[in-house]
Amino acid sequence: MSDAPTVASARRRLARQFQDAAIESAALDARLLVGEVTGLDLTGLITQADRVLTHQQIERLQSFAARRLGGEPVARILGMREFWGLPFELSADTLVPRPDTETVVEATLAFLAERGAAAPRILDIGTGSGAILLALLYERPDAVGVATDISLGALRTARCNAQRLGLADRVCFVACDYTAALRGPFDLIVSNPPYIPGTEIAALDREVREHDPRRALDGGADGLDAYRKIIPESVRLLQPDGALTVEIGQGQEADVSALMQAAGLTVSDPFRADLSGIFRSVTGRLAVA
Numbered sequence: 119m120s121d122a123p124t125v126a127s128a129r130r131r132l133a134r135q136f137q138d139a140a141i142e143s144a145a146l147d148a149r150l151l152v153g154e155v156t157g158l159d160l161t162g163l164i165t166q167a168d169r170v171l172t173h174q175q176i177e178r179l180q181s182f183a184a185r186r187l188g189g190e191p192v193a194r195i196l197g198m199r200e201f202w203g204l205p206f207e208l209s210a211d212t213l214v215p216r217p218d219t220e221t222v223v224e225a226t227l228a229f230l231a232e233r234g235a236a237a238p239r240i241l242d243i244g245t246g247s248g249a250i251l252l253a254l255l256y257e258r259p260d261a262v263g264v265a266t267d268i269s270l271g272a273l274r275t276a277r278c279n280a281q282r283l284g285l286a287d288r289v290c291f292v293a294c295d296y297t298a299a300l301r302g303p304f305d306l307i308v309s310n311p312p313y314i315p316g317t318e319i320a321a322l323d324r325e326v327r328e329h330d331p332r333r334a335l336d337g338g339a340d341g342l343d344a345y346r347k348i349i350p351e352s353v354r355l356l357q358p359d360g361a362l363t364v365e366i367g368q369g370q371e372a373d374v375s376a377l378m379q380a381a382g383l384t385v386s387d388p389f390r391a392d393l394s395g396i397f398r399s400v401t402g403r404l405a406v407a
């Protein structure tokens with residue numbers, strides 16, 4: 119009898135190794151990595167559990183396991199992450215999109231539905247992989263968008279994602295400092311800017327600290343630097359009755375609301391909480407002229 123690993127035994131063994139290394143998502147990570155080397159989806163992993171792995175697959179899996187045990191997130195190893203049910207390619211220049219950020223997509227879709235805006239023009243400031251804007255364009259086939267980032271590498275990845283999702287003809291990518299190159303007007307502006315206080319970055323999980331780009335994280339001394347720029351710039355670019363929705367870090371809702379109100383936006387929407395109950399987004403609306 120052969121003792122070559124099968125799909126099921128490889129999953130079990132990898133999950134145990136990850137558990138022993140105190141990796142929280144051990145079983146999920148093992149499933150994703152075995153799925154990647156075998157080319158099987160979740161159903162295939164179950165129905166073909168007894169399939170024996172080839173030598174090449176075993177070697178690839180060992181290399182993935184070593185990287186994971188060395189602290190590299192699965193999304194970085196796979197070079198992709200699902201967001202809003204859509205596949206997003208990643209690069210060293212992009213943040214791994216987080217499930218928490220789906221709160222921003224939910225809030226903005228609700229705003230667009232409530233306002234009844236037809237063919238809305240949407241701006242995403244600091245688009246990274248393009249996750250927020252592309253999810254919105256996917257949900258709203260009548261919308262068009264502009265996405266900015268300071269990182270050319272991130273914009274290249276976002277453009278690839280737009281092409282792969284069939285959304286490239288409705289989005290324009292602009293390299294600039296926040297909104298510096300733009301005129302507007304926009305019906306909706308969204309942003310998940312860098313918001314971690316600079317001094318806290320060294321204490322972040324290794325997976326974040328070592329693998330997400332620093333400029334996607336660092337929000338300056340108190341974490342609010344980006345909001346101080348984006349909020350007044352958005353007032354300049356919004357259509358009357360338009361809205362700005364930003365993702366926020368834990369405990370930033372009062373400060374960000376105060377910045378919005380000081381810039382002339384009305385914070386009418388209740389803050390949106392993520393699945394852990396942490397407030398994740400704030401929406402400010404520009405009054406009708």
Ligand SMILES: C[S@@+](CC[C@H](N)C(=O)[O-])C[C@H]1O[C@@H](n2cnc3c(N)ncnc32)[C@H](O)[C@@H]1O
Nearest residue numbers: 215244245246267268269295296310311312334
């Ligand atoms: C927290 S990440 C968010 C990425 C993506 N929107 C998401 O939610 O996954 C912040 C993004 O802002 C970009 N960024 C940082 N400083 C910027 C600036 N001055 N102007 C434009 N983009 C900037 C970073 O390159 C990064 O892609």
